[in-house]
Amino acid sequence: MKVSFPYMGTTVIYKKLLELLGHEVIEPPVPSQRTIDLGVKNSPEFACYPLKIILGSYIEAIELGATTLVTSGGHGPCRAGFYGETHSRILKNMGYDIDLIVFDAYKRDIMGTIKNVRKIMNGNSLFYLWETLRIVYLMAKSMDKMEKKIQKLRAYEVCYGDCNRAWEKVQKVFNDIKNIEDVKKAKIKSKSILDDIKVIKIPEPEKIRVGIVGEIYVVMEKSINLKIEEILGNMGAEVERSQYISEWIDYNLLPIWISKPHELEILKKGEKYIKEIIGGHAKQTVGHIVDYAERGFDGVVHLMPFACLPELVSQSIIPAITNEYNIPVITLPIDEQTGLANVQTRIEAFLDLIKNKKRIRIA
Amino acid sequence: MIGVFLGIDIGSVSTNLVAIDNENNILSSLYLRTNGQPVEASRIGLRKLYKEFNGDIEILGVGTTGSGRQLTGIMVGADVIKNEITAHATATITYAPETRTIFEIGGQDSKIIILKDGMVTDFAMNTVCAAGTGSFLEHQSERLGIPIEKFGDMALTAERNVRIAGRCTVFAESDMIAKQQFGFSKAEIINGLCEALVRNYINNLGRGKKLEPPYVFQGGVAANKGIVVAFEKELNHKVIVPENYGVMGAVGSAILAKELIGRSGKTTKFRGFECAELEFTPTSFICDGCDNACEVIKIIMDGKIVAMWGDRCGKWTNSITI
Numbered sequence: 001m002k003v004s005f006p007y008m009g010t011t012v013i014y015k016k017l018l019e020l021l022g023h024e025v026i027e028p029p030v031p032s033q034r035t036i037d038l039g040v041k042n043s044p045e046f047a048c049y050p051l052k053i054i055l056g057s058y059i060e061a062i063e064l065g066a067t068t069l070v071t072s073g074g075h076g077p078c079r080a081g082f083y084g085e086t087h088s089r090i091l092k093n094m095g096y097d098i099d100l101i102v103f104d105a106y107k108r109d110i111m112g113t114i115k116n117v118r119k120i121m122n123g124n125s126l127f128y129l130w131e132t133l134r135i136v137y138l139m140a141k142s143m144d145k146m147e148k149k150i151q152k153l154r155a156y157e158v159c160y161g162d163c164n165r166a167w168e169k170v171q172k173v174f175n176d177i178k179n180i181e182d183v184k185k186a187k188i189k190s191k192s193i194l195d196d197i198k199v200i201k202i203p204e205p206e207k208i209r210v211g212i213v214g215e216i217y218v219v220m221e222k223s224i225n226l227k228i229e230e231i232l233g234n235m236g237a238e239v240e241r242s243q244y245i246s247e248w249i250d251y252n253l254l255p256i257w258i259s260k261p262h263e264l265e266i267l268k269k270g271e272k273y274i275k276e277i278i279g280g281h282a283k284q285t286v287g288h289i290v291d292y293a294e295r296g297f298d299g300v301v302h303l304m305p306f307a308c309l310p311e312l313v314s315q316s317i318i319p320a321i322t323n324e325y326n327i328p329v330i331t332l333p334i335d336e337q338t339g340l341a342n343v344q345t346r347i348e349a350f351l352d353l354i355k356n357k358k359r360i361r362i363a
Numbered sequence: 364m365i366g367v368f369l370g371i372d373i374g375s376v377s378t379n380l381v382a383i384d385n386e387n388n389i390l391s392s393l394y395l396r397t398n399g400q401p402v403e404a405s406r407i408g409l410r411k412l413y414k415e416f417n418g419d420i421e422i423l424g425v426g427t428t429g430s431g432r433q434l435t436g437i438m439v440g441a442d443v444i445k446n447e448i449t450a451h452a453t454a455t456i457t458y459a460p461e462t463r464t465i466f467e468i469g470g471q472d473s474k475i476i477i478l479k480d481g482m483v484t485d486f487a488m489n490t491v492c493a494a495g496t497g498s499f500l501e502h503q504s505e506r507l508g509i510p511i512e513k514f515g516d517m518a519l520t521a522e523r524n525v526r527i528a529g530r531c532t533v534f535a536e537s538d539m540i541a542k543q544q545f546g547f548s549k550a551e552i553i554n555g556l557c558e559a560l561v562r563n564y565i566n567n568l569g570r571g572k573k574l575e576p577p578y579v580f581q582g583g584v585a586a587n588k589g590i591v592v593a594f595e596k597e598l599n600h601k602v603i604v605p606e607n608y609g610v611m612g613a614v615g616s617a618i619l620a621k622e623l624i625g626r627s628g629k630t631t632k633f634r635g636f637e638c639a640e641l642e643f644t645p646t647s648f649i650c651d652g653c654d655n656a657c658e659v660i661k662i663i664m665d666g667k668i669v670a671m672w673g674d675r676c677g678k679w680t681n682s683i684t685i
Contacts, residue, residue: 162677168676319571342472345488346446346488350486356483357484
């Protein structure tokens, strides 16, 4: 059984999980123009952009020999809830004989989850599964911490590209993990990699901090969001995303009383604007904007897949939040278009606006 | 010898060059067609400018803006390479500091800029569709066989109102064709189109924003009187079209260059008018150094590599030392 998974964010984490359970893992390639082309060609035209990219990513993994695909199910009333079903039908119609294992919200379908866990366990003991999950969880936690640091440092790097190279190195270090001890060692090693990045000292009041919010896939996967984090970072802004894999685990997989997820607080902050969970991450989006405003961020970039329904709702609520909290927000729809000029212009103008505003606030 | 600051706005449809003096007086302005060749258009512009002053001109600073700002900026050796929104706002604030709302409609995109106390507080750009921009109007003028210059005047002669769907160019066009069968005149159809365009623009870009006067309307489309009138009708307020409406982006980038040189006290990086004659070739390649497969852009000028970008690790970008 050759296993693969959809490409999103820090994939070393998913790879490690499957690898430690003894599966032969096929790593899907980083989404490229070819991935987009494959996905767009084989998906319904009106489907959301992430569905198309993930499909492209699946096809590329299958071409490399994958026979089983493991993914998490989307939940909520929007189209994301149908991803698993739609993907498996499309792949079947394309003539691929693939086992698509979808982990839906376990609280809803306990029997189905148990069945899926059995498949993934690969004959290992429950104890070993527990150990593996612990390793992977700790790994996700510390990698996210490193990434958050990189997202800050990039704004001040002396030599262009240092942060990107450091992050590649950190991922390689974590790729060699085999047990809990290794996680600790990897943490120390990555810390020293980050410490080696030369940065310019900027006085605290002049620092610019920007949050990125929106639908999880376009927020987390840089190869399809025009590397928005890097664009912002290279223009001198510290960046923080609304989504990190460890936070996703905290909210979706762990019992709430253990993890005390950050996301619950965020949802509370969004409550005022969107009462119901309307699918995707709309409620989180508005909650995060409020959160960033309260934490003194200078601006927010809102990413949405073109025609994403939940994010359209949050987009129309944003002006009210901007008024109330006096925080500038820019919405960028993400689709097949890969031309940078457009986004570069908007982000540049947005940062000019923030800098002007800040100058007033300081003065 | 006249010392000037040069602003170049390389847009999708037009390339504009403006020369200003130390007091922001516009000494010369050129409006050229880009014709899909931003570098070539900038070269022609530079040559024309040089001729206009009979070579008796000294460039003290250069700014570039517009979608081709990066490339042309490298070719001429720009001091400031800035986005169109900041450039437009800078120009308008300089000449009309009390402005609260700028409407800018260009060839391929349209923007709305909200100002307060001479500062940009909010802006929006059309995102997904080019409905309501110059290119669409131009396409319609071709289809109707009326030169774009006469479009506006003709719209003003309309006697009846025609409602045309403005949400999408495809809808608008089929609506126009249908309304032609109903016996409406070309003037009325054009007028309906102008109104639809303004409606679409305000609904789309002005969504959730408070649009307060004074309103300033600039960009190439401001030449169209039909659109100006449609704006005034929709907003129920006078809309100001500045004298140099078509080249405000270039004016703004010239002012930005002037401010930078004034502030930093540096001398300009301008490569001289000779740069218009040098061979200048942008190329790109996919780097195979790692999985990221970055598309790297390489600029060769006069046989020398002058700039590279697009790589994530900095391997190519940092290889250039000037």
